[in-house]
Amino acid sequence: MIVDPDLPHPKRRIYCNRTLNLRSIGAIGFDMDYTLIHYRTEVWEAHAYEHAKRRLLERGWPVAHLEFDPTFASLGLILDLDLGNVVKANRFGYIKKACHGTEELSFEACRRAYARELVDLAEPRWRFMNTLFALSEACLFAQCVDLLDQRKLEELGFLSYRDVYGGVRSAIDEAHMMGHLKSEIMAEPDRFVELDPELPLALLDLRHSGKKLAIITNSEWFYTRAMMSYAFDRFLPEGQTWRGLFDLVIAAARKPVFFTMDSPVFRVVDEERGLLEPVVGGLALGEAYVGGHATLVEEAFGLGGEEILYVGDHIFADVNQSKKTHRWRTALVVRELEQDLDALESFKPEQAELSRLMAEKERLEHCFSQVRLALQRKRASYGPQVEDSEEALEAQIRDYRAQLVELDGRIAPLAERSSRLSHPRWGLLMRTGNDKSHLARQVEKSADVYMARVSNFLMQTPFVYLRSPRGSLPHDHGPEGGA
Numbered sequence: 001m002i003v004d005p006d007l008p009h010p011k012r013r014i015y016c017n018r019t020l021n022l023r024s025i026g027a028i029g030f031d032m033d034y035t036l037i038h039y040r041t042e043v044w045e046a047h048a049y050e051h052a053k054r055r056l057l058e059r060g061w062p063v064a065h066l067e068f069d070p071t072f073a074s075l076g077l078i079l080d081l082d083l084g085n086v087v088k089a090n091r092f093g094y095i096k097k098a099c100h101g102t103e104e105l106s107f108e109a110c111r112r113a114y115a116r117e118l119v120d121l122a123e124p125r126w127r128f129m130n131t132l133f134a135l136s137e138a139c140l141f142a143q144c145v146d147l148l149d150q151r152k153l154e155e156l157g158f159l160s161y162r163d164v165y166g167g168v169r170s171a172i173d174e175a176h177m178m179g180h181l182k183s184e185i186m187a188e189p190d191r192f193v194e195l196d197p198e199l200p201l202a203l204l205d206l207r208h209s210g211k212k213l214a215i216i217t218n219s220e221w222f223y224t225r226a227m228m229s230y231a232f233d234r235f236l237p238e239g240q241t242w243r244g245l246f247d248l249v250i251a252a253a254r255k256p257v258f259f260t261m262d263s264p265v266f267r268v269v270d271e272e273r274g275l276l277e278p279v280v281g282g283l284a285l286g287e288a289y290v291g292g293h294a295t296l297v298e299e300a301f302g303l304g305g306e307e308i309l310y311v312g313d314h315i316f317a318d319v320n321q322s323k324k325t326h327r328w329r330t331a332l333v334v335r336e337l338e339q340d341l342d343a344l345e346s347f348k349p350e351q352a353e354l355s356r357l358m359a360e361k362e363r364l365e366h367c368f369s370q371v372r373l374a375l376q377r378k379r380a381s382y383g384p385q386v387e388d389s390e391e392a393l394e395a396q397i398r399d400y401r402a403q404l405v406e407l408d409g410r411i412a413p414l415a416e417r418s419s420r421l422s423h424p425r426w427g428l429l430m431r432t433g434n435d436k437s438h439l440a441r442q443v444e445k446s447a448d449v450y451m452a453r454v455s456n457f458l459m460q461t462p463f464v465y466l467r468s469p470r471g472s473l474p475h476d477h478g479p480e481g482g483a
């Protein structure tokens with residue numbers, strides 16, 4: 001019996017925002033870094049941080065004592081350059097948690113600071129953290145905000161949090177650091193790369209089901225070749241290499257420009273030595289290229305936008321742009337989702353208790369409000385009157401109030417634990433309180449489907465029909481407070 005009727009484990013599923021029938025997809029393009037190749041974030045980020053810190057030291061910043069704190073930030077947070085804060089917002093842009101510098105703001109302080117402010121990512125005040133370097137950048141920015149508050153950056157001419165951000169940002173200098181980091185990774189891939197032995201089989205399944213596969217990566221040819229060979233060849237059947245999996249390999253693709261503008265394309269004539277020749281006309285299947293643009297991929301495969309699925313980890317450069325300009329179907333890889341799902345699983349019994357207590361609170365509050373209204377009508381002699389005396393109603397109000405206080409005492413620690421699931425400071429990646437997080441909203445807007453790792457295609461098979469769940473609305477759950 002090879003049929004397992006159980007759906008894959010939640011961590012191995014592909015989640016769906018917009019219905020996607022994988023059978024109607026003719027070609028799948030993959031980003032490489034953090035999509036086909038997963039890096040150990042803490043090692044990568046620690047390197048990025050040290051690199052930026054060295055550059056700040058060279059410029060005279062008093063940062064020698066600072067150290068990278070990998071637990072400080074998480075993806076999807078937003079930097080507030082006006083106030084020097086790192087914030088977490090819900091899907092509407094309301095800010096629910098904040099740090100000033102490295103100090104967490106209390107609930108009240110956060111409310112005071114943002115009573116009239118909504119995050120609008122189109123404004124230059126806000127910086128959404130969705131890049132590879134987000135964690136190290138947020139940590140260094142927050143630490144430097146502390147330095148500015150301690151008046152340790154004034155001599156250098158930094159007077160505002162925005163100035164500080166500019167300084168930190170220029171020290172990060174991604175292009176320079178990437179070059180440096182990538183040569184280290186190629187020299188010692190075991191240190192940096194987290195292998196996924198299931199991924200090559202998942203791609204073989206997709207390929208043998210008739211789909212064309214492509215790599216479209218911003219990494220340069222030599223790096224792509226070295227990393228793909230390192231991470232794939234060992235897990236493929238004897239005699240096969242990663243090159244046989246892909247109909248097209250496009251390195252140095254310059255996403256997001258790859259999706260919006262025509263750029264010249266070169267064929268890799270000698271893959272060993274990286275010799276290039278300019279391409280006139282279209283791309284030929286089976287070859288590797290440098291540069292180019294999305295229309296060439298559509299022409300080479302003879303497919304329209306809706307028949308191509310693009311899989312990447314960058315909300316803007318990968319999924320947002322490929323969807324917006326070419327109407328490709330999109331899949332986002334969010335590895336951190338695994339942590340969220342683990343945390344939710346272990347919190348299940350407490351969540352059930354929390355939901356029960358919240359339903360009880362709603363019921364008690366309703367009773368409390370009704371008695372208050374009855375007392376108000378009795379005192380002002382209008383509307384329907386109850387038989388109870390004012391004193392009796394006052395006694396009932398006191399009783400309900402006491403019950404509510406007692407209930408709140410039981411709810412508070414559970415709610416506090418729930419708000420710190422997955423990440424001790426910021427909580428679940430995809431949620432802000434009970435609502436969706438700003439990150440979840442970005443994912444929803446750009447990605448048709450999302451998953452923790454590309455090898456989840458293995459569990460779902462190349463023939464899966466992914467249906468978006470019926471969207472929930474506040475009135476779905478009816479008067480009982482939900483299931």
Ligand SMILES: [Mg+2]
Pocket residue numbers: 031032033034035312313314
């Ligand atoms: Mg990537």
